[in-house]
Amino acid sequence: MIKVGLVGFGKAGQAVAQVLQDDPRYELCWIARRSASAPVQISPEVSVPVAALATPDDWNAWLDAHPVDALVDFSNPESLHLYGEAMRARRLMLVSAISAYSPADLDYAHGLAADTRVLCSPNITVGINFLIMAARLLRKIAPFADVEIVEQHFRDKPEVSGTARKIAQSINVDEDRITSLRLGGIVGHHEVIFGFPYQTVRLIHNSIERRAFGTGAAFALAELQKCENGFYTFDDLMMRMVRHELLTEQA
Secondary structure (H helix, E strand, O other), X not given: OEEEEEEOOOHHHHHHHHHHHHOOOEEEEEEEEOOOOOXXXXXXXXXXXXXXXXXXXXXXHHHHHOOXXXXXXXXXXXXXXXXXXXXXXHOOEEEEOOOOOOHHHHHHHHHXXXXXXXXXXXXXXXXXHHHHHHXXXXXXXXXXXXXXXXXXXXXXXXXXXXXXXXXHHHOOOOHHHEEEEEOOOOOEEEEEEEEEOOEEEEEEEEEOOOHHHHHHHHHHHHXXXXXXXXXXXXXXXXXXXXXHHHHHHHO
16 A cells, blocks of 8 residues: 655645545545645545645654655645655655646756656646547647647636647647637536548547546556656656557567
8 A cells, every 4th residue: 555645735636635545555644735724524634734844854854754655746836845855865756746847846856756756747637648648649640630729627717728738749739729718617628639631530538527636646656656766747657558558468
């Protein structure tokens, strides 16, 4: 059983906590969250306010008192620099779903990966990452096809979806090919449309509930445990599994 500490307890973090505590492969040992006064609907109810983990020394003391095998981070980019060296020293795995890492943050994450296993993915759902993998493959098969990306989200989401930008980058199309819609009742929708002569292909992913982030984090932890030290994306883990399955079938 993998012992996990969860950093961040917003709406996504709460959904991830629900999934991890119900998965027999994991023991959710504690949560670092912004407020210690709000009730925690998990068991065991061990939590710490992030204000008490404001320095690297605070993190060292916390991890000495509450050891885990892995961190799952749904908080903010600054957290990485606070717990990074404590994580490195203990060789803890990291699964981070932070979408706002700067190039400097990612450079630091790559540095940590020299001593442990680090996964960074701005969208950590299994479905969207499978969509990206399929889109990359189809783009290689048919580089001549027209491509458009459509993303739809809840009304109050102000910026263009980071996931849509990642899709565009992954298949080497300009971000001006992204169409954004904001509508009530939508959690998240991403669609990649390939226009061929005489046919079209649509790859679609819909997020129905935030617990999809939890199943993605659970998948990432299970696969990351099998890897050597290094920096990984969700794509890397999925391709690793696909290659393994193809070699097993050929054998």
